Amino acid sequence: MSELTLASLVVIAVVLAAEFVNGWTDAPNAIATAVSTRVLTPRQAVVVAVIMNVLGAMSGTAVAATIGTGIVDQEVINLTTVAAAMLAIVIWSSLAYQFGLPTSESHALVAGLAGAGLAVAGPSVLLWAGWQKVLIGLGFSTFLGFGFGLFFTSLLMHAFSRVRLGFARMFFAKMQWLSTAFLAFTHGSNDGQKFMGTLALTLVLAGVFDEFHIPLWIILLAASTMGLGTAFGGWRIIRTVGVRLTKLETVHGFSAQTSAGLAIFLASSFGIPLSTTHTAGTAIMGVGATKRLSAVRWGVSRQIVIAWVLTFPVCGAIAWVAAKVLAWVF
DSSP states (O other): OOOOOHHHHHHHHHHHHHHHHHHHHTGGGGTHHHHHTTSSOHHHHHHHHHHHHHHHHTSOOHHHHHHHHSSBOTTTOOHHHHHHHHHHHHHHHHHHHHTTOOOOHHHHHHHHHHHHHHHHHOGGGBOHHHHHHHHHHHHIIIIIHHHHHHHHHHHHHHHTTTSOHHHHHHHHHHHHHHHHHHHHHHHIIIIIHHHHHHHHHHHHHTTSSSSOOOOHHHHHHHHHHHHHHHHHOOHHHHHIIIIISOOOOHHHHHHHHHHHHHHHHHHHHTTOOOOHHHHHHHHHHHHHHTTOGGGSOHHHHHHHHHHHHHHHHHHHHHHHHHHHHHTTTO
16 A cells, blocks of 8 residues: 555546536436425525435445446556546536536546546457446436336326325425435435545555455545535536426426436446436436427427437547546656
């Protein structure tokens, strides 16, 4: 075990900056519908998100292990590639945030690691086993999110079809407290773990850890940083996801959050890193589609999807360039 160098400290700071941005641009998806249905005030929603994201990030390390050891070969990756990947996340997500577009830090992270790894060592750095989980995560986030939202909402609307509207609104307003906490918890269990894995990988590369493992202090540091990011920003994302995408009543908000949370929970249980942004967004689209297809503002959806699609190539390219530049510095 060796002491931290200045270069190592700089890379750790960049990793934490990326985790902060994750809380700023991605975590608000967990609370967007509760704010838009006015069940929770913005301040209440942020408090719930911070607490439950931290608890979720502490719930396990399976996703963190996939990110830390399964995406790129540890033998050839170094501090330069990690720093480059994190810079790609910070740059791309901050840019998208200016337009109020939610981004997938999951895809930004794996694309950044891949782009930086390619710059340093070529295609051999990529590990197919880890990338299989990433591709499975795409299916979880897209098809399960939309499908669960569509099915669960249809089921609830049928079950409560004879219940007075006022009672149903009050009932699901209370239930949405639970669904908000559940979705925030599952977000932490998946997204929070990704940067825990990256931070642990950085300490392995710096020689601080002899082997990859995730102690409690890394869990607390990463989770708390993400929580601070949520507390300090995210209102543009909340407006896009919770207000502009479709009009939501309390039953819709509860259904969307529960559907997304279930999909994320399943993925986290198998150590599959997925985009919680995709999952929450497609769940809301599925919920909106139960009313009628035109209830979903597909123009807004198209902008969000374009941002999702661009994340892989843009973050990969930024990380590739950053790795080449940083190789002269470190």
